[in-house]
Structures are given as C-alpha cells and as structure tokens.
Amino acid sequence: MSGFSFDEIREKKFNEIKRRYPKIDSLMLPGLWLIQEQEGWISLDAMKYLAKKLETTPAQVYSVATFYTMFNLQPKGKYHICICKTLSCKLNGSEKIKETLQKELGIKAGETTKDGVFSLEEVECLGACDMSPVISLNDEYIGNLNEEKIKNIIKELKDAAKDS
Ligand code: FES
Structure with a gap:
C-alpha cells in the first residue's frame, strides 16, 4: 500500500491532463510535476503511486525522475x-x-x-x-x-x- 496519493486538487489536474493526452505514458512528466507541486519532492512511495496510475513500473518512473535535475528526490527547504x-x-x-x-x-x-x-x-x-x-x-x-x-x-x- 502506497503512503502517497494525490490530493483532491492534483487528482483533478491529473485527470484533466489525462483527457488531453492520447497515450498514458505521456503523463509521466506532468505526473511527476504534480507530485513535486504537492509535496515539494518526489518520494519512492510517490513514484510507486504514479507507476500504478501510468500502468508502468516504479523503475520506469524512477529512471525518468532521476534523469531530470529539476525533480527533487529528497525533501527540500521551504x-x-x-x-x-x-x-x-x-x-x-x-x-x-x-x-x-x-x-x-x-x-x-x-x-x-x-x-x-x-x-x-x-x-x-x-x-x-x-x-x-x-x-x-x-x-x-x-x-x-x-x-x-x-x-x-x-x-x-x-x-x-x-x-x-
Ligand atoms: S550557464 Fe546557463 S544559466 Fe548558468
């Protein structure tokens, strides 16, 4: 069971974006942004959560999240x-x-x-x-x-x- 889930606002945003993208794996970057917007960083639990939503593996999400330096993989300051x-x-x-x-x-x-x-x-x-x-x-x-x-x-x- 994942310790992360989108709050109501991000869930709504995610679903809005989902309607605009024909392929679910195109939601990888917007999904990661939404996690970071909500939490300030991207935890392993959040990656697992996104992987489930995108019908992919946590390793796939991890490889994208670690590729881009703009994603925070540790809690950051205010x-x-x-x-x-x-x-x-x-x-x-x-x-x-x-x-x-x-x-x-x-x-x-x-x-x-x-x-x-x-x-x-x-x-x-x-x-x-x-x-x-x-x-x-x-x-x-x-x-x-x-x-x-x-x-x-x-x-x-x-x-x-x-x-x-
Ligand atoms: S060298 Fe490009 S922003 Fe610093």
Whole structure:
C-alpha cells in the first residue's frame, strides 16, 4: 500500500491532463510535476503511486525522475535555492554567489538548514545564461546577481520565514 496519493486538487489536474493526452505514458512528466507541486519532492512511495496510475513500473518512473535535475528526490527547504555552476555563470561570478549563500545560510551546497527553511543545491545550466550568474528560488529565476543582491534576498527570506 502506497503512503502517497494525490490530493483532491492534483487528482483533478491529473485527470484533466489525462483527457488531453492520447497515450498514458505521456503523463509521466506532468505526473511527476504534480507530485513535486504537492509535496515539494518526489518520494519512492510517490513514484510507486504514479507507476500504478501510468500502468508502468516504479523503475520506469524512477529512471525518468532521476534523469531530470529539476525533480527533487529528497525533501527540500521551504526555500529551495539552486545555483548554476555552468560556464557563463561561472565566468560571471557564481562561485562567489555560492560562497555567500553558504556563509549566509550556514550550510553547504546539497544541504538543508536544520529548521527546514532553506536548502541549497548546485546545478548545471538553468537555461538563463543571459542573466548569469543566476539562481532559481523555488519556481522563480533570479539573475544578474552580485554579493550584495544575494545577501539582501536571503535577508528578506529569513525575515519572511520569521513572520510566517
Ligand atoms: S550557464 Fe548558468 S544559466 Fe546557463
């Protein structure tokens, strides 16, 4: 018995998408997105659940989920920050941005803060090289970063987390 199931909203969305796709295996990526939207990450239980819905194997779902870096396979912080480490960003100072983030958050890339508010990850090109160096903050891209800008962003997020 799986420990995961879509909530009412995602079940409805899944069924709407299903009506538009002639082949059920085309629902793999939308299904994974819906899981991540609901839970913030994709657990093995959730993969098994999706496999059943798509009439495929959990291994098939796992191979797709692990192929794409945008899927979180571990629980992430409320604010999940991905810092691009590819060439354009690197040339424009991403290493300094990463160091600042690590210092401000007190964690290394690949970790989550103890209070679960922030997680930090280094990723390959985010496809927004024209605004390098760039991070993604949950679903939003923020670019043309410098040390001061990233410090301000973290301060605002910390204040918002305190107020919530
Ligand atoms: S190199 Fe960083 S977004 Fe492309």
